[in-house]
Amino acid sequence: MSGQEAADQRPAGRALVEVLAANGVRRIFGVPGESYLPVLDALAEPGAPEFIVCRHEGGATMMAEAHAKITGVPGVALVTRGPGSANAFSGLHVARQDSTPLLLLVGQVPRDMLGREAWQEVSNAWFAGIVKWCAHINDAARLPELLERALLVAQSGRPGPVVLCLPEDMLYDNVEMIAPRAVRPARPAPEGAAMRVMTELLRAAKRPLMLVGGTGWTDDARDRIQAFAERARVPVACAFRRQDRFDNAHPNHVGEAGLGINPALRERIAGADLVLGVGTRLGDIVTSHYESLRVPHPRQRLVHVHVDVDQIGAVHRPDVGICAGVAEFAAALDDVTPDAEVADVRSAWLAAAREDYLRWSEPTHLPGSVQLGEIVAWMSTALPEDAIVTNGAGNYTLWVQRFHRYRRLGGQLAPTSGSMGYGLPAAIAAKLAFPQRTVVCFAGDGCLQMTGQELATAVAYGAAVIVVVVNNASLGSIRMHQERVYGRRFGTDLHNPDFLALATAYGVDARRAEDLDEFVDSFEWARGLGRPALIELRLDAAILKP
Missing domain, CATH: 3.40.50.970 (Thiamin diphosphate (ThDP)-binding fold, Pyr/PP domains)
Incomplete structure (x- = not known):
């Protein structure tokens, strides 16, 4: 040799x-x-x-x-x-x-x-x-x-x-090999015929609505889709926990089609005459358990854009199926022009949808000194636009999804699978990838204890995440369903550790906030530390949703 x-x-x-x-x-x-x-x-x-x-x-x-x-x-x-x-x-x-x-x-x-x-x-x-x-x-x-x-x-x-x-x-x-090279997956692009049919459906629609989600998004694709929505006067709802796919401050953004959906948005999706699903699978959460989009044939005209051809028509039979990646579809939208004849009707439809969202995202007032809606809303305005917010699963996420406004792509890391324990690992990964960006993890008391040992990982690698623990000594989501079905609860009360002492044992600085003013002080303190921090909020277990 x-x-x-x-x-x-x-x-x-x-x-x-x-x-x-x-x-x-x-x-x-x-x-x-x-x-x-x-x-x-x-x-x-x-x-x-x-x-x-x-x-x-x-x-x-x-x-x-x-x-x-x-x-x-x-x-x-x-x-x-x-x-x-x-x-x-x-x-x-x-x-x-x-x-x-x-x-x-x-x-x-x-x-x-x-x-x-x-x-x-x-x-x-x-x-x-x-x-x-x-x-x-x-x-x-x-x-x-x-x-x-x-x-x-x-x-x-x-x-x-x-x-x-x-x-x-x-x-x-031993392996004998040449210098390795990066693989390049193929990306399907939309067919011209399908785009033309979609354009005709859009021109005839008076009450169109776009649902965006899924993967494969880029900043350029997002910008193109936002520009298209403006031209076509189409309201845009983000799929469950894909809220960063469209700027929440954009006048065409009308909310999230997810758990705890705005009832007005649910009715608006059901009452649309055209639904354009882009990137999302149109699963049970996005479609309000398949009620806003009937299975298998929706009441609305349906255009479904997805990168996987097997997802198109798997549950809902679309009028037009477009097998394409989000970026490839977004590029093709540059040539789509809406019909001016329905512009005024659509403008009124869009304005009403936007107003519904703005009302829905105003913080609610609940019993007790910890007003979680006000806290999330304050944080939404105080964070830089490129901040990253993570969460796992539980009723506490309803406040985050409803009152936080996601501005940039990559600003949300949350499991559409509804997995508890996701928020802390996701926050650590995000902070390691982008150390200059502010990363905030929201976690319930049950959620945090699924992966809470990763606080040690955050300390070991200097991932300066801010963990906000919403402690109601309960598995609130399950408790809510128990009380709705049986009128009582069982097995959902939690015996929790002292979260401040636990965090300190891992080497994480920690505080407890009793109201909005204390949270503001604690959050600014945490931002200035340059190392992991934890803030505990104690919420009455009887408060199960905003």
Whole structure:
């Protein structure tokens, strides 16, 4: 073997890291395991992606998912077999339902033990139904090929999670490879015929409404869609927890089609004569449990734009289906001109919808000194436009979704899957990716305790997130449903720790605020620290929604 050929060989663990780096991966999240020591050793080399050591694999995969959401680069999580991969499932589910490109790398038992249920062995069947693709790399020579395929599958069509299992002994083998290159997923563009039919439907519509959501957004695409909405005088509602897809201060923005939807917006969607769904899957939350858009044939004319052809018509049969990425569709909108004959009618329809939203987003007043609506509304005006707000799941999110106005793309990190515990890992990932931006995590008391140990990760890596804990000593969302159905509650009261003492134990500065004035003082204090901070708000458990 010549010297040149020898130089092209490297251990499989190092080859894996090089392929990831060539594909723009700058940060990997995980919990160390002996099953992938060669990868861990390669990550210690200068120039390798930064390895963020997390406290739980669920937190690690949620961080990787949030990192992908906010950077546009596939998120990568690295976990060990058995218990490690089981813990990672919560993040995989978020990536699946939120259509986020995520690569989970799982250390596996040695190849000669496969199929024997060796210690902590996992199989592809574990991941069936939740990931787009799963494979074992049994031959180190195929590692570059299969790793590039995994990255391509994760980003193609409707993005989502993929899993590669890495047998422990395979990672010690040598791989001969050429310099790796980044994969480039294909993006479908809209067909001219479909765009022409959509244009005719739009010109005839007197009460059109656009629902925007999904993935694949860029600042340019957002600007083009906002310009189109202005020209066409179309009100725009954002899908559940996709509120940063359209500037909430824009006069065409009319609210969020999600949990706790404005009843006026729900009626407006149902009463539209044309619904233009762009990027979103039109799931049960966006359609008010399929009531505002009837299944399978909506009462409204429907245009559905989605990057995955299998999503178009899967539940709702559209009048026009357009298989296209958001960016490609947005570019095609430059040539769409609305009919001036219905301009006045549409202007009145838009103005009424906007007024409904403005009334709905005014803070409500509730019993007690902690007025969560006023706090969120104040924070919305006090934060810079590029601030990032994260949350998990629970009734406390209803205040955030209703009273915070998202101004920039990438300003919201929240799970459409409704996963508790997401807010803190997402905030850490966001702050590591964009250290100069203000990052605020809202978390309920139950939500925070799902992944609260990641406060240690925030401290270890200097992620100066601000955590706002809404403590009502209750699993409020479940309690609300119990009281509605049965008139009583059971199993939803929480015995909580002292959150200030807990935060302090992790090395996080903490305060409690009893009213708006104290919250303002505490928030400004937290912003000036330059390190992680936590603010606790105590809310009466009887207050279940705004």
